[in-house]
Amino acid sequence: MNVDEQVSSYYDLLLKRNAGEPEFHQAVAEVLDSLKIVLEKDSHYGDYGLIQRLCEPERQLIFRVPWVDDNGDVQINRGFRVQFNSALGPYKGGLRFHPSVNLGIIKFLGFEQIFKNSLTGLPIGGGKGGSDFDPKGKSDAEVMRFCQSFMTELSRHIGEYRDVPAGDIGVGAREIGYLFGQYRRLVNQHESGVLTGKGLTWGGSLVRTEATGYGLVYLTQEMMAAHGESFSGSKVTVSGSGNVAIYAIEKAQELGATVIGFSDSSGWVECPDGVDVELLKEVKEVRRGRVADYVSEAEGATLHTDGSIWDKPCDVALPCATQNELDGEHAEHLFNNGCRFVAEGANMPSTADAIEVFREKGVHFAPGKAANAGGVATSALEMQQNATRDSWSFEYTDQRLHKIMSNIFRHTADAAAEYGREGDYVVGANIAGFKKVADAMLAQGVI
């Protein structure tokens, strides 16, 4: 069998065994495609069922989450934790609370997390979890009761050396607080290393809130510099207005860019003179409002509920909302309107078609597993602080984050060049992330 046939046979089997999970298939297909050139050069990576083991989670947990709403009615949600790969360290990856959550989505996120965590250079394995619970429109008391029920089951499976969850879509400071409180009560220990994204007075790390957005901008800055450009004077579009988007907007503007648009699931905002970041934080983080609330108070901003944010001309696009939000047609529009750099703050926001357009047209593209790794990297720094009972300053932690993002860009670019695909950061990130995990798995035997 040649490498193409070998990889096709792995993929066909994966489709059969994981039916009805299109996002998981998409994430695996992209990685396997990149690995063909590795298998051609270093055939030992095809030995000992390595690739098949890498695509099969070590453990998948699905559990019932019953809770009582404010009317006294019983609600039932489904909880998930996929512990994908622990060759490099304890499973590490966020929890997502969103009605769209299902096993396939958690598996795609967990699979991506393996390579992302490897790229950070820190000792963390890959996992992901969540629930189809929707925190939107729920009272604080309902969110608390849900989190307590969710953690009652999850607590049996996590721990500082086993699995360390964090936030993701729908899981922010409030949810992490309720989850940690219930864990602490159940195990009767203040085991701070069990969750990251904690509050600053009880084991949290400075910069964790900002980390994914700041890290995204640091990596994009490196990519732009490699092609003779910078954020200064550029026009940037950011999708979403959650944790990642807000801090990407803040850092990009700090570096001299004008962020001319952002969004949420109710519409997108055009703001030619830039974003009022303090107002955006107040609306989104404090009031839990919608983009319309921002527009009603911001000067010169307009709300659009039709068309796409990707139709607006910009120099740099940073998709920071959710998976598959930017398709081939959007990619064509971005290129035709002058966009030359795209970096993913969200996980897999670009479809396979969109990535192909970026490749064909020469748009410089940084995939999420490299570009948004700053969040998990800073979570690992939070774990280091917890382990040594220390807390670092904002400046020091931010410097560590900046250095990690620069290294990720360098390793990604180097891996692409080593395999004859200079400038292809998708291939570079997949290969650089893969090799470290693969070497550890080979060293540790068939388990």
Ligand code: NDP
């Ligand atoms: P948040 O819940 O804080 O924010 C998500 C944002 O995306 C919200 O503004 C939400 O709007 C918007 N959104 C969701 N779906 C859509 C849609 N279909 N169209 C337009 N906007 C939409 O999540 P995060 O910022 O934490 O996460 C965003 C992405 O970044 C996810 O893909 C996540 O996996 C990834 N990520 C997050 C990390 C982190 O540290 N938080 C780390 C690495 C990756 P609305 O409120 O209307 O739903």
